[in-house]
Structure formats: structure tokens, C-alpha cells
Amino acid sequence: MSSIGTGYDLSVTTFSPDGRVFQIEYAAKAVDNSGTVIGIKCKDGVVMGVEKLVASKMMLSGSNRRIHSVHRHSGMAVAGLAADGRQIVARAKSEATNYESVYGEAIPVKELADRVGSYVHLCTLYWWLRPFGCGVILGGYDREGPQLYMVEPSGVSYRYFGAAIGKGRQAAKTEIEKLKLSELTCRQGVVEVAKIIYGIHDEAKDKDFELEMSWVCDESNRQHKKVPEELLEEAKAAAKAALEEMDAD
Amino acid sequence: MNMDLKKDLDAPHSMGTTIIGVTYNGGVVLGADSRTSTGVYVANRASDKITQLTDNVYVCRSGSAADSQIVSDYVRYFLHQHTIQQGQPATVKVAANLVRLLSYNNKDILQTGMIVGGWDKYEGGKIYGIPLGGTIIEQPFSIGGSGSSYLYGFFDQAWKEGMTKDEAEQLVVKAVSLAIARDGASGGVVRTVIINSEGVTRNFYPGDKLPLWHEELEPQNSLLDILNASSPEPMNIQ
Numbered sequence: 349m350s351s352i353g354t355g356y357d358l359s360v361t362t363f364s365p366d367g368r369v370f371q372i373e374y375a376a377k378a379v380d381n382s383g384t385v386i387g388i389k390c391k392d393g394v395v396m397g398v399e400k401l402v403a404s405k406m407m408l409s410g411s412n413r414r415i416h417s418v419h420r421h422s423g424m425a426v427a428g429l430a431a432d433g434r435q436i437v438a439r440a441k442s443e444a445t446n447y448e449s450v451y452g453e454a455i456p457v458k459e460l461a462d463r464v465g466s467y468v469h470l471c472t473l474y475w476w477l478r479p480f481g482c483g484v485i486l487g488g489y490d491r492e493g494p495q496l497y498m499v500e501p502s503g504v505s506y507r508y509f510g511a512a513i514g515k516g517r518q519a520a521k522t523e524i525e526k527l528k529l530s531e532l533t534c535r536q537g538v539v540e541v542a543k544i545i546y547g548i549h550d551e552a553k554d555k556d557f558e559l560e561m562s563w564v565c566d567e568s569n570r571q572h573k574k575v576p577e578e579l580l581e582e583a584k585a586a587a588k589a590a591l592e593e594m595d596a597d
Numbered sequence: 598m599n600m601d602l603k604k605d606l607d608a609p610h611s612m613g614t615t616i617i618g619v620t621y622n623g624g625v626v627l628g629a630d631s632r633t634s635t636g637v638y639v640a641n642r643a644s645d646k647i648t649q650l651t652d653n654v655y656v657c658r659s660g661s662a663a664d665s666q667i668v669s670d671y672v673r674y675f676l677h678q679h680t681i682q683q684g685q686p687a688t689v690k691v692a693a694n695l696v697r698l699l700s701y702n703n704k705d706i707l708q709t710g711m712i713v714g715g716w717d718k719y720e721g722g723k724i725y726g727i728p729l730g731g732t733i734i735e736q737p738f739s740i741g742g743s744g745s746s747y748l749y750g751f752f753d754q755a756w757k758e759g760m761t762k763d764e765a766e767q768l769v770v771k772a773v774s775l776a777i778a779r780d781g782a783s784g785g786v787v788r789t790v791i792i793n794s795e796g797v798t799r800n801f802y803p804g805d806k807l808p809l810w811h812e813e814l815e816p817q818n819s820l821l822d823i824l825n826a827s828s829p830e831p832m833n834i835q
Contacts, residue, residue, distance in 0.1 A: 450694070452690055453694075456683065
């Protein structure tokens, strides 16, 4: 589906004759080239996982955080240009605290997703601003239950049962669709997410990777937190075992 | 003499007032008197101090009539927008918080104490007291206005948790009538608003139907009765 937009792709305020804004599509390519990020909504919460491609062996493990808490009840996993992602997270945090100080209650996840989407979209309207080169998966748990949203560089934000962005998104989506999400608890979901990420990681093309995961569920008291150490190790072990099984065939 | 009258009549309208909000098992009952005074002149003897903010949240107003009206108007406007954005009715907590923000941020200028009460599907019936200065406090019941001074002891004794709707309304009507008996700035009729999952009910208790307390007198024969004769007769002036 890719085509060059010679002449119509120099500015985000220019439409092509077939109604496309090429700059936004190019921004999406920046997301497509980053490590995979997935999120799933289980029956009691949301689990998010990131395939953090390690750029250098000199980097400290655990640095380069890709999942951020936006508010007590919600978190964001970012794919694409890291610096752009930092900006979006900062804005989301600010929207959340502002909403709480005006309305006296935690921002509903739907409202947060709308505001993040509007902010990202804002940056596609002016020639002197470039679009954000990152996509965001937002998971939260409010009075309406657990919810999962994805915001793309165009500013579009939809609600999902399962979402994936980045390099391995096609493969990841196929795997997610196989899961029976309505019957999965978050504990089980964490293991499944780990399996999927380990499964889609391309050993040949990319080097090492680090798995980062977070959840917000009944077990975490509806707070967005990093998945606890022992559960994470358990999930990694299960994922490696599943890989070996596949290779053994 | 003229100057004094002017000062009185041009004085800002204040609602001396007695306002009450009470939770019961299933919702809330809001109650108020109906006297609006400018000095000692009763500018409105049948005012409605219980104002609607949304379908499910009402506010009792006391203090400066102008200030409380403008605050209610702003909050109604903000809540309307919030409801459209959210796609569902606003909660009582959100309404109360908006009232409190206006009260607190304009504390130098405003002089109004309010009681926000309503019902929402998450928390059920809730009452929030927002006195002068802009604190917000969630309470099982709240009293306000000049007449409330006379009701603290009464509520300490008469209030109980988990009343029925009728018990709660009777408590509110009795309390307002007690305050009216003692507070010169409260009077007129008693209005109540009951809010629960089923909706909103407004009730009206005329002043002459309220119980009398201690040494209050029964209404006497009034010369006005002559004027109410069936056919208009000229008065006999000897």
C-alpha cells in the first residue's frame, strides 16, 4: 500500500489528489519500525507488554522505560520515537491531574483517550509542527471496568480488546486473535503476552531484547503497576519453554 | 427617615434562610424556607431556594441571593457540557466539586453557603455541604443558613442513620419549621425536594399548615376576611 507522494508529501498541511496526508503516513512508518508493543483486555484487567530492542550491550537492564503510569488507574505503552513518546505521556499526565482538580474524581479512561487523541491530532494541523512519530497503547481501569485504547499518529483513538503496534504487529495480532480474552484472567494474560512477544521476536534481524510488562487489574487493586517480579520471571520461563517446543518440531 | 428606608430597600437581597440536606436509605431529601429579605423587608416571601443543577442533582442556596444564583448558573452550564462529553449523567460529587471550585477561588467576593444533594448510580444518595470560603464536606446530613444555628442540637438528637423516605422528609419539614419559629430571617413556606433512583419529587408545605412551637400564637381573625365577602360592599365610614 505504500506509494511515494512526490510533491504532496512535503507538508502536513497538504492533501494529495487521492485524499491522503502523506506526512501522517510517514509518521506511522516510524511506529512500524519500532519494537512491538501489545495490549490485551482480560476479564479482570488490562495487560501491556513491550519488546524492548536493546540497542547496545552497554545499556543498563531496566533502563529505557517504555511503559509509563499516567494516573493511579491507567498506564501507557509507547512505540516509535522515544522523545515524542515522552511528550505524549507528559501531556496525558497533565490532562489527568487537571481533570481531577476540576471535577474531583479520577479521569475516566475514555476521556483520557479522547484527550490524548486530540493532542496528537492537534500536531497534524499546522505546518510549523510535525506529527508525533509514535503510537500509544493506553490501558486503564475505571468505574466502567478495564479498558484498552490505542492512539495512532494521525490522532485516531479506538477502543480494543487486543491491540499491537510496531514491527511484529501483524504476527502479534494473529496470536492475540487466537486467545479467548473474555475468559482469561490477567495472571494468565501476562503469560500469554510474554509468549507472544517471545514468539514474534525475530532473532535474525534484531539482536537482544528485553521484555517489559505492566498490568492494571483487580489483583493490582485497580492500580497501574509493573508486573510483579516473580510473575514476570514465570511468564518469561513459560515463553522460552513454548519457543523451544516450537523449535523442536 | 427617608434615607433609612432607602438604605433598607436598596440593600443587597440576602436569603436569611434555613437550608437542610439529608440522606436516607435510597436517596436524599433537600429542604428550605422561602424568605428572601433586604434588611428587614421581606422582598420575596415565597422564593424557591432549591435550584436544579442537573436531572439528578439539586442545590440549596443561602447567603447572598445574587451570588448563589450566579454560582448555580455557572455550575449548571459546566455540568451540562460535562454530561454531553461524558455521555451519561454527572455524579453528585462532580457537581459539588464544581460549586466548591467557584466558591473557593472567589472567596473574597462571594458570600454564599450551599448544600449540594442528589442521586447517581455509582454512589446513590449523597449530600455535600459547601459553606462560606469553599470547603467541601460530604455528610450524611447538612444544615445551613442563619436559621441553622437553632437546629444543631435538634439534629444531634433527632438524626438517625437509615431512615425511610417519609421519615426523612418529616424530619426536614419539622426542622425547617422550628428554625422559622426562632429565626427572623427565615419564614414563609417549606419546600422539599426528594431525589432518588426513581426521579425527583417536589413538595410544598404552606406556612399556616406548619406546626406551632412553644409560645407561637394561632392565627387570629383578620380584617382581610371582610374584604373576602362574596359581593363587594362599600365600607361603612361613619
